[in-house]
Amino acid sequence: MLSCFSHFKLSISKIFLALFILSLPAISYAKVEAYSFDNPEQENTYKQLIAELRCLVCQNQNLADSNAELAQDMRRKTYDMVKQGKAADEIVDFMVARYGDFVMYRPPVKSTTLLLWFGPVVLFFIALSIVIVIYRKQKLKADIEISAQQKQRVHSLLDDES
Numbered sequence: 001m002l003s004c005f006s007h008f009k010l011s012i013s014k015i016f017l018a019l020f021i022l023s024l025p026a027i028s029y030a031k032v033e034a035y036s037f038d039n040p041e042q043e044n045t046y047k048q049l050i051a052e053l054r055c056l057v058c059q060n061q062n063l064a065d066s067n068a069e070l071a072q073d074m075r076r077k078t079y080d081m082v083k084q085g086k087a088a089d090e091i092v093d094f095m096v097a098r099y100g101d102f103v104m105y106r107p108p109v110k111s112t113t114l115l116l117w118f119g120p121v122v123l124f125f126i127a128l129s130i131v132i133v134i135y136r137k138q139k140l141k142a143d144i145e146i147s148a149q150q151k152q153r154v155h156s157l158l159d160d161e162s
Helices: 002-029 040-052 069-085 088-099 109-159
Strands: none
Touching: 040 069, 040 088, 069 088
């Protein structure tokens, strides 16, 4: 019985060793970007920009959270422009000109983005209107059914007395 346990221990250790070895390539591909800035303002501008700009590959992540190659290139370009002393608005304008309004999490209100900005509000009011209409119809139907029942009861009471 003891020999079965030692064999089992040996198998588990081999499995853990294999899993560790298989995880090494993933660890070696992980990159850490370290940028140096001339002053804290540049660093804050950079961090703010990569938090507000969207990764076009991932679409649900900002540049700070994405590891896609395009996001790395966009972070590098943002860093270069910040180091050159460009303002945040200039960098955002460059990114929008290059990638379109989709690169921003908060795109500007203009004719091409009206549906994006006001669509949810319009859909909410349409849904609210539908709910109100259905509620009123149900209430009216219930009122009619009650009055019909009351009429029937009244007739039955009158018939009983005569």
